[in-house]
Amino acid sequence: MTASSSPSLAQSLHVWARNASNESALLRTALRVGLFDALPLEGTAAPASLDALARKLGTSARGTRSLLELLVCLGFARMDDANGFSLATSTSAFLADAGFRARLQAELPWWEPMGLLDEAVKRGEPVEHAGARWDVLQHYRELFLDSQPLSATPGAEDFFDRFARGAARTQLLVTAGRLGVLELLATAPRSLTELGAATYLSTTGLRVLVEVLAKLGLVREEGGAWKPSEEARPILEGKALAYLVRALSVSARYWEALGRLEETVRTERFILDLKDPETSRLFYADNSQQITAVFASHFQLSRKAAETLAQVRAMDGAQVLDIGTGSGVWGAAFARVTPTSRVTYFDQAVVLEQVRSNLERLKVADRARFWPGDLFTHDFGTQAFDVIILPQVLNVLRPETLPDLFARVSRALKPDGVLLIAEYVLNERRDGPLEHLYFGLRRFMTNEGDLLSASEYASLLKDVGLTSTVCIPLPTQEMILASRDGVTLPKSLAA
Ligand SMILES: C[S@@+](CC[C@H](N)C(=O)[O-])C[C@H]1O[C@@H](n2cnc3c(N)ncnc32)[C@H](O)[C@@H]1O
Structure with a gap:
């Protein structure tokens, strides 16, 4: 060097x-x-x-x-x-x-x-x-x-x-x-x-x-x-x-x-097994506090994503669902960018307690709905949401469970709805970027998800009717937007 x-x-x-x-x-x-x-x-x-x-x-x-x-x-x-x-x-x-x-x-x-x-x-x-x-x-x-x-x-x-x-x-x-x-x-x-x-x-x-x-x-x-x-x-x-x-x-x-x-x-014996409910509860309650501490920098990212979507579709009165919300930083950005939107925050009950106080600080708690549940089995409804966000949550799911989650999410989207995935997306050869791969190693080690490339996501989403996808790089991760045919998706981040 x-x-x-x-x-x-x-x-x-x-x-x-x-x-x-x-x-x-x-x-x-x-x-x-x-x-x-x-x-x-x-x-x-x-x-x-x-x-x-x-x-x-x-x-x-x-x-x-x-x-x-x-x-x-x-x-x-x-x-x-x-x-x-x-x-x-x-x-x-x-x-x-x-x-x-x-x-x-x-x-x-x-x-x-x-x-x-x-x-x-x-x-x-x-x-x-x-x-x-x-x-x-x-x-x-x-x-x-x-x-x-x-x-x-x-x-x-x-x-x-x-x-x-x-x-x-x-x-x-x-x-x-x-x-x-x-x-x-x-x-x-x-x-x-x-x-x-x-x-x-x-x-x-x-x-x-x-x-x-x-x-x-x-x-x-x-x-x-x-x-x-x-x-x-x-x-x-x-x-x-x-x-x-x-x-x-x-x-x-x-x-x-x-x-x-x-x-x-x-x-595949997992020493830190985050599929064990009690281990997951403790780990993610702590994680929610950790990410709350870096809320401001994550908020810049999520607000940019919300502004990007608002540029290509009317968001007035939109129903937004934030699955695996963690600190609430993604849903809250949509609530702030469109003051008439209503956001549902979904996570484990223990995590939602932290989310509530974050939303009060941002003055968006009055348009919030808190939905505790298990994302592995939860029924998110039918044609109920304009936007569904999966922010840094797919990496929690073992790969074989993704098709089922995508099917439930696709059903819950309105016909012209948009799915927003924020994730560490691998390159097409799956040999980089390095930091993403280290993150992926930890997810394997904790009995959680796999990282995918943009085309691997596109293929899984196509199977549930979300035939149109774009992958837009954010500063530290990537954003995938998916919809049915005929829905306008942004091609790049808002200026
Ligand atoms: C990696 S964190 C992502 C947090 C947040 N979305 C962000 O971008 O900072 C994953 C979230 O998924 C939630 N989660 C994990 N397993 C879950 C389950 N079985 N049911 C509901 N939520 C779960 C965790 O509580 C945690 O808040």
């Missing part, structure tokens, strides 16, 4: 907080299930189909695909036009080195002990796990502070970094956020003694924490006190820090399931 294309600290932090642990889990799982060894080497043997690979490895086809699509996107594997997969020559070159392989293997058992970093920092001692003592602080020193080059083969160091240090970075930031160290460092320069007095954490633990934070470019030492680096200052202040800490707390919820991803890829 050239200097000019190096990511900024803010970009790196975005990756460390959200996707670095997904990436480490992906690579560890691919190694553990034998995927790298099962892939034919590019250019020397015929590429293998997904089904052949899953059969050979005894793994779930969907789980194997979740790994492969990411490996292709990252350049560690290749996919040809007939969806045949092979191992990139460059990947094979460093994985053929027995010493390098041994170093990767040695990293594998550290996932669970690293999850105990809070405890290690508090006590400044090795932690107990599975009947043994693990010196997690020393492990961090070896990974970040005293590390030596492992291999001269091109790509090997980068692979090791993603495999071992990625997750370690996420966990270190989670710990520094959760124990209040990031906030203390952001507000005033502090020595280790002052940090220790404010947090009751061990000096040994704090030293490792701040020295690794310094290695990541987030803090620096001046006159015996630690403070944010120049570049980190805007990222660690006020709202930005609160936003970062929230993103870290979301990542922390996936730690155990990521560490045991091998089990899920082999047998």
Whole structure:
């Protein structure tokens, strides 16, 4: 990577907080299930189909695909036009080195002990796990502070970094956020003694924490006190820090399931099973609060979508249904853009409590109807709505349940009604964008939905009579609009 294309600290932090642990889990799982060894080497043997690979490895086809699509996107594997997969020559070159392989293997058992970093920092001692003592602080020193080059083969160091240090970075930031160290460092320069007095954490633990934070470019030492680096200052202040800490707390919820991803890829046993009603209730009640905290930025997106639709069709008095509303941010945008519209907010009862207070704040609660129910079975009625929104909710449903939901939604639309899907839509090869694929890996891991390409959506929607579809990119996701023939759909976002 050239200097000019190096990511900024803010970009790196975005990756460390959200996707670095997904990436480490992906690579560890691919190694553990034998995927790298099962892939034919590019250019020397015929590429293998997904089904052949899953059969050979005894793994779930969907789980194997979740790994492969990411490996292709990252350049560690290749996919040809007939969806045949092979191992990139460059990947094979460093994985053929027995010493390098041994170093990767040695990293594998550290996932669970690293999850105990809070405890290690508090006590400044090795932690107990599975009947043994693990010196997690020393492990961090070896990974970040005293590390030596492992291999001269091109790509090997980068692979090791993603495999071992990625997750370690996420966990270190989670710990520094959760124990209040990031906030203390952001507000005033502090020595280790002052940090220790404010947090009751061990000096040994704090030293490792701040020295690794310094290695990541987030803090620096001046006159015996630690403070944010120049570049980190805007990222660690006020709202930005609160936003970062929230993103870290979301990542922390996936730690155990990521560490045991091998089990899920082999047998579809879900460690964090969001199809379990109680787990889903707790997870999404918390999620609704999280997305409420970023309501303003999501609202810009949903309002733009509502304005886009209002430009091509009369929305006066429109009946709008927002399914899986979460924070209410999509339905509320339609209510604000057309003050005569009436919006029905559908979700689990526990989530609707949060939605109500958001709508009161936006002064649209008087035109709201709250509809608690289970989206897997709910009857949404017949020809009742002008617009139905499915905002970031299809990724909750397992793929085999989509046709049934689309049939219920299509029935509930008026003949000239429009369905609006906001989702992470994959490219037609299903090998990108990278962030979407990481999101998809988490949805597989939590027994939820699959991400689809625009043509895969169009085909499912055609089956329920929604024959006309357009896919319009939004800043962080995509919007699919669908209707019956003859209904005008916008072609691009409102200016
Ligand atoms: C990923 S969130 C999307 C939230 C919101 N639409 C947004 O764009 O921010 C998915 C929503 O689906 C809801 N959901 C999940 N399973 C459900 C079920 N079985 N019945 C009703 N709602 C469900 C969750 O409560 C959650 O609010």
